[in-house]
Amino acid sequence: MSLTHLDETGAARMVDVSAKDATVREAKAACHVAMRAETLALVVAGTARKGDVLATARIAGIMAAKRTADLIPLCHPLAISAVAVDLAPDPALPGIRIVATVRTTGPTGVEMEALTAASVAALTIYDMLKAADRSMRIDNLRVIRKSGGKSGDFEQD
């Protein structure tokens, strides 16, 4: 098997998608930020405005989805038609679970956009809480669902 992002000599290239059909495609990516229980309490407790930690991470994730092709060298620029970033505090971790969903009508999938959105939302949470907790970790970033396109649907935990 060979890698599509390298040419026959092994040089990196942006794969040609000009012959691929534009179809509706969706991808979901997930990860979580693990933190101490006291840190999580700072996010979920208190006034409604404490919601700004999660609101800020959500906006950062949505904006990052649109910057994916700027960040990942061989990604194709594409017209994203929807992005949502869900953030759920989970005392069992303890930490915050993140799921990013991206949709497009285009010739390529949007896994990278969903992974980038989840990743930057997680980094934003880290940034806002790092003064309180230096032991946080961002874990288990992966695609959990993908639909549309020739390679078929895909789902994993």
Added chain:
Amino acid sequence: MSLTHLDETGAARMVDVSAKDATVREAKAACHVAMRAETLALVVAGTARKGDVLATARIAGIMAAKRTADLIPLCHPLAISAVAVDLAPDPALPGIRIVATVRTTGPTGVEMEALTAASVAALTIYDMLKAADRSMRIDNLRVIRKSGGKSGDFEQD
């Protein structure tokens, strides 16, 4: 305890660092991309040019460090003085281990820059290998070392 990135009403803000001294600061962040043994083989085997997977990820990580303040809403823009991204295939995972090191002379630390570099290097590896392996995961992203600044040095696995 309160969060420095929220004001007294809970609204997000960029923390004022105008009274902080500019000192030399360094941060190291690490993560790994877990993949199937066959996928790792595609990266390490073959001609020297196969090195383009790792070279591409290294460049993407270095460039992303410079984009950190553009991606993370409350991060301060700062003059990065050095970035290195080390990528080591590890058959024991199996996968690729990533360590990003960032240095600055400035009023704030560079943990977010190091985490962003490691994160985007990992996403780039994912992108280049995703046609071969949809089960990859990016795991255990954290700061492993930080020095300089008032909060003191810090090290963890």
Added chain:
Amino acid sequence: MSLTHLDETGAARMVDVSAKDATVREAKAACHVAMRAETLALVVAGTARKGDVLATARIAGIMAAKRTADLIPLCHPLAISAVAVDLAPDPALPGIRIVATVRTTGPTGVEMEALTAASVAALTIYDMLKAADRSMRIDNLRVIRKSGGKSGDFEQD
């Protein structure tokens, strides 16, 4: 009535436009920069090259239209097909009137692109003249015409 940019729980999201048709859409936005008569005289008097104040503002506005989705968190990226920024000194204000016109063939309107172009053109004029006049104001930024799309045509002063 509910807001389309918030989901049922009130969280921000990028509205899904994947089911909307791509049609030709146009929007015009306008504003003005109010300044002292002496300041306006610096722009319009003198050699032809003084035109560089207006030329610079025009270019800044056109480039900003292309950056709209990068700046406005929930805006969809879209393929702009035309942008024009008209700048007219008006001694009656005294100041400079700005009209930005943007066209696309796509699933969403271009009001935000036109507003962003007019806004950044106005900010650029402010920047170039601020050493001469600190009392300038940017006023009355609004959409003056919109056509194409399901919501129908619209026009206001």
Added chain:
Amino acid sequence: MSLTHLDETGAARMVDVSAKDATVREAKAACHVAMRAETLALVVAGTARKGDVLATARIAGIMAAKRTADLIPLCHPLAISAVAVDLAPDPALPGIRIVATVRTTGPTGVEMEALTAASVAALTIYDMLKAADRSMRIDNLRVIRKSGGKSGDFEQD
């Protein structure tokens, strides 16, 4: 009087600030978004999460302050040390009042950064409410306070 942003032939240039001292400088800019009373009610009424309209605008304004030199052609890039964007619903307008405060330690002032932050926060509010109200206007954008630097402190309504 001549314009500092044009050379002796009238061509645009970025003014040389290499001989200016780095001092602490602050600027405050303000504007408001005028809207119908029913539109304002959609923002302030309802659940706490409705706060996402204001939270999104606040984040967009903070991020835009960091992009100022990217948007305004002759602005110098500078190391912002603090940004805050305050948003206050005002039933008397009716609408939302915006004040952006930016601080730096550097050779140039931060009026443009404050104006850009206020401007993009206003545009973001417009974007999130435009489906409900096409008659909104962004008005009275100006610098209300500036301190630091050789030109002296300045304050206006």
Added chain:
Amino acid sequence: MSLTHLDETGAARMVDVSAKDATVREAKAACHVAMRAETLALVVAGTARKGDVLATARIAGIMAAKRTADLIPLCHPLAISAVAVDLAPDPALPGIRIVATVRTTGPTGVEMEALTAASVAALTIYDMLKAADRSMRIDNLRVIRKSGGKSGDFEQD
């Protein structure tokens, strides 16, 4: 003859392409970096990893193609479907020859994207070698082939 990028009064504008068909278009641009023979030897000699000079330039060129509309004021943003940047050391120059190929399906050609990719790849080589050789020159940047679109195919040396 008049220039399409200026309106009837001579003001710059982004040409309206909303009436043009989206067709497959390709452009190839080329240039070379001339350097001393000893400088070229530093690139081509040594271990396989020395390949990082060329790999870095290749990635920089590919990423720059995606930033074209951000850099060139009147360029239309477009969905690039493929980019390749070929770099060939040529002892006869002595120096490195660069060819960039870009493809899109859209209403405008991709000459500017190909020229930008070649240009930034050349600048990246310059950057990496400048400590060794201050006499380098980037020469003969031009479009060597263009196909698709109404203006017909084109080829030159």
Added chain:
Amino acid sequence: MSLTHLDETGAARMVDVSAKDATVREAKAACHVAMRAETLALVVAGTARKGDVLATARIAGIMAAKRTADLIPLCHPLAISAVAVDLAPDPALPGIRIVATVRTTGPTGVEMEALTAASVAALTIYDMLKAADRSMRIDNLRVIRKSGGKSGDFEQD
């Protein structure tokens, strides 16, 4: 001799400048756009507003100088203190000569910023004239002067 931008294994890295002093540094880069005499006539003839071709290129060059670290992977971000881009039609070429001058107070030189400014100004001229002349070439891009920094002053044609 070894290359500073590669580590001992040959991997690309951003050179550490944290131990270098911040001094005033300046660089000048030059190139030209060669075109047919008739094409040059379109730029220089006619009304004053035809000046928008040169004004647009000048602005594009200045803005590109500020984007250098975003485009060139191993360039350090730095606080540019002045940029000027001079454009002179030269019937003897025939074509347009470009000189870009960049100044900073910082730990690294600004050759790359000057080269990038000249390069993007040239590409912008190409873009605005390409409908009239497909045979244009961008030639002889090089640093013509550099001062400040430990490596000493430098000058060449």
